[in-house]
Amino acid sequence: MTTPSPELAALLVRIGDLAGQATRPTTLRAELARAAASVRQLLDAAACSIALVEPDGGSLRFFAADGAGSQAIIDITMPVGRGIAGWVAMAGQGIAVGDVSRDPRHARDVAEATNYVPTSILAVPLMDEEGAVLGVIEVLDPQLGSDDTGRALDVLGTVGDQVASIVRLAQVYDNLGAALLRALTQAEDEAGFGDALRELVATEGDELAGLAVAFHDLASLGSDASILARRVLEEVAAFARSRR
């Protein structure tokens, strides 16, 4: 391939680096951990965990948690084809189950993962605006009064909607640097880079590819616009770091 102009190449590397810094997993983990802690307090529960769907679509990875067993469950993966969280992800429906210790397979799986076997579980899916299931938010042993379970599911579903937005946004920025660099490697020249970005619009969806196109357009406006783009990203990165 023909190497793009040094200015463009430098900007792309910088953008990829800053996007990675701004949205690297610790940031998302911190956001989700705060969400899990808030939900646990809201429902006076023993624990709350948030699991995200792995890229292959076959398993859930527990990404953040708060409360009993929270340290042990982080980064544990469970197949989506089994268990209550898996059913919630597959069906796209929230449910609450009590007396889960009467479910021998569930009790065994959970005990092996966390050493904490709950009595009851609330779980709702995290779904993005396009309807993709991003993960599941699960609450263990919430303290609920009689007839409160249905209401708690509605509340958790609403909270899950907000959490899904955080996950979706993080994933968009997380993929931005990689998408830009992939477009760069696929381009034969400056015009080819533009074509590669347009191809991204078709394959990656408007949100991510549109962002990449916007950065490309800024870069093509000259050095002042490149400096502006870089400064905007640096400010975003600084803001994200300050919120950790």
Added chain:
Amino acid sequence: MSGLPAWAGAFDPDRIETVAALPLPLPVRDWAWGGATGHGVKVAVVDSGVEADHPRVGGLAGAVSIEPNADGGTKVVEGLHEDLVGHGTACAAIIRMLAPDAQIYSVRVLGSNLKGRGATFLAGIRWALDNGIHVVNMSLSSKSDQWFGPLHEIADEAYFRNVMLVCAANNVPGPTYPSQFASVFSVAARPGSDPHAIAYNPRPPVEYGACGIDVDVAWQGGGSIVATGNSFATPHVAGLIAALLSKHAGLTPFQVKAVLQAVADNAEG
């Protein structure tokens, strides 16, 4: 909380509004399903599979598993299968309780991977339409715009072929399919322990409320658990429709909807 689904709270006993209903013979519940057993009615449970030998399920008339193909399509695998979670078994047992002689079929569409989920949902409904099923229990839903059109089309086809699609509403804000469609029976959980009790929501799209909060349900391994969710209210309505159809064969979806409104706890008179 303003972000709650629009129907949340609509079925609270102290808030529910009275609705005008067709003047069916009294007592309406007796007219609708008094002495009915579900005999001759085929019900499909589109879910995670059904444990056929669970004591509360009492056997299945048939079972298929819809599985994704490598080319993005789906294939139908006939034969009994395990319930991957327990949820399908819970639904089948509720239907059996309300329509003991119904022929229950397990249509497993939830498998081991989220990819192809929309295609397996659709293929599960297609199998039901092509195999003479009268009532389809769907305790699952999609928010995907990609599947809005295909699900809408097949829901309309079901409606015109007198196949009752009974779908769980979702606790997640925003529209979900197919429960959002006028051609289906959209169901949410409401308080109460009477499995025959229904409420009608005068502000759809969620039309019916049924028993689904802290109910004792069958689960995998021959066991049971206490569970809550719209997905457990849905088979209550599916079971009642199966009983109704066994007594009043040939009713159309709009007639069944009118009967369910007339038997509702909040119906006038």
